[in-house]
Amino acid sequence: MADSTHFDYLIIGGGMSADTAARGIRELDETGTIGILSEDVDEPYTRPALSKKLWTDPEFTWDQVPLGTAAATGAQIRLQCSVAAVRPDEHEVDTTDGDVVSYGKAVIATGGAPRLLPLPAGPNVLPFRSAQNYRELRALADRHGRIAVVGGGFIGTELAAALVQNGVETVLVHEGSVVGDNVFPPDLAKHFEQLFVDAGVEVIGGTRVVGGEVTEDGVRLDLADHDPVTVDAVVSGLGITPVVDLMEGSGVTVDDGILVDEQLRTSAQDVWACGDVANYPDRILGQRRVEHVDNAEQMGKAAGRNLAGAGQPYAHTPYYYSDVFTASYEAVGRLDGSLDVVEDWQEPFDTGVLYYLDDGKPVGVLLWNVWDSTDAAREVLAHADSLSRDDLIGRIR
Structure with missing residues (x-):
């Protein structure tokens, strides 16, 4: 099948947000054409596995990494395709190869480039x-x-x-x-670093x-x-920088990523943004940009549905997680090692919940080897104004 030069829905970027955006479109529109322009050499895949399960779980094999986007949605995926410019007034995209691709509606899901x-x-x-x-x-x-x-x-x-x-x-x-001192309180950071030392890692801080x-x-x-x-x-492993260069001169507002409204719309007509690149108004935590898989998946789906006419706000407050040796944690909100922290350990450094306070109010919750509690953590943050320090102890188990 020849490549199309026009799509009803165009997804710029080829990560996990692109995958769920295509799936979100298909929830409401079974027939509209979908194009995905990706700089990657692989079709969308589950990115967290690259630093986690593929190394530590012998039962997790490479064939579990691809997401099967094209087969599931019928999207036409162009790999190794870089976008030079987005021209919303013309509903067109220029690629670095000199091609012009037109669209009805588009979503920017370019993610981040590694530092x-x-x-x-x-x-x-x-x-x-x-x-x-x-x-x-x-x-x-x-x-x-x-x-x-x-x-x-x-x-x-x-x-x-x-x-x-x-x-x-x-x-x-x-x-x-100390390893982790930017996100953990001092004693936990020392414990976290010791996990690396005990495993034989030479730590140079x-x-x-x-x-x-x-x-x-x-x-x-x-x-x-x-x-x-x-x-x-x-x-x-220095993190990423949001890929926004292609938006220069497009009329799309950029400020620590691409600014979007509650429906993930950019300042340009018929252009949305999602995933690592989107700076959005979180319903609990306010304006923020999140670089984690839960947000990529949920925001991609919401953006795709809105491209297809759902007209719904993105109401999900994402969580994030990490697995390192025996330490597995999930978190919602802001983790900052310099903040005041209320520590509620069931067993010190093994199982517990930590609440990060800014001006006396919870702004982040760390669930250390505590599972199925992210909704409870969101509830804490949603009611932060009414909770005292004493209210936090024992609140999540």
């Missing part, structure tokens, strides 16, 4: 965002060499745990004084990569206020 290290890119210097990045890192890990992970956030810590559990000599370089050199023998990392570190390979 890169100040080193020349190459087979031993990897970003980490895509399935292809996973395949490249897995090939390096299978050699059981010495690999550095740079970054102490969600992706960095998950990758360090994944590598060391697969027999790799692992170095974790991060800017904090309080520094950042400022340069280095790539040679035939490996990679030298030059660190701020620290001796250089030599490894066989290095992977960046």
Whole structure:
């Protein structure tokens, strides 16, 4: 079948939000044409598996990673297709290959680009965002060499745990004084870091990569206020930057992502946005942009339905989660290690609920090895104005 140059619905981006946007469209419109323009080399897939289950669960195999978007929705997916500009007035998109694709309605689901290290890119210097990045890192890990992970956030810590559990000599370089001190209170952060130390990870904190050199023998990392570190390979786990460059000059308002209203509409007619790139008004927590899978899936579906005429507000407050060694946690709202925290441990550092307070009011809830309680956490945040510190103890079990 020849590629179409017009779609009733055009999805720009090829991640998990793109998948659920197509499925959301199909809930209300069984026949409208759907196009997906993706820079990736793979059709949409379950991204969290790249730093979690594919490394730690032998029963989770590669064939469980693809989402089957095209088969489920009939969407025409163009891979390795980069968008140069969106022109809402003309309802057209320009690709970097010089093609013009027109649409009836469009949704921007471009997600984020990984932050890169100040080193020349190459087979031993990897970003980490895509399935292809996973395949490249897995090939390096299978050699059981010495690999550095740079970054102490969600992706960095998950990758360090994944590598060391697969027999790799692992170095974790991060800017904090303790791993996790930006999101956990001091005692929990110390416990969290100790999990890495006990597993054999070499933890180098309080520094950042400022340069280095790539040679035939490996990679030298030059660190701020620290001796250089030599490894066989290095992977960046420094997070992402929302991909909004293509919106320049489009009339779409950009401010820490793409600003959308409660129905995920941008400032341009017939253009919506969803997922990591969307800065939206959360019904409980206010204006925010969220870079986690629950939001990507739920917001994508809501955007797709609204493209197809649902006209409904996005009312979901997302949660996020991480699995590292024996620590598994879910959270809703804002986790900030500098905030006042009410700790309600059933067993210290094993099972408990932590409430993050700003000006005395709960703004985030951390569920540490506590399950099926994200709705209860949302209720706490929704009623933050009426809850005292004493009200929080024992509230979620």
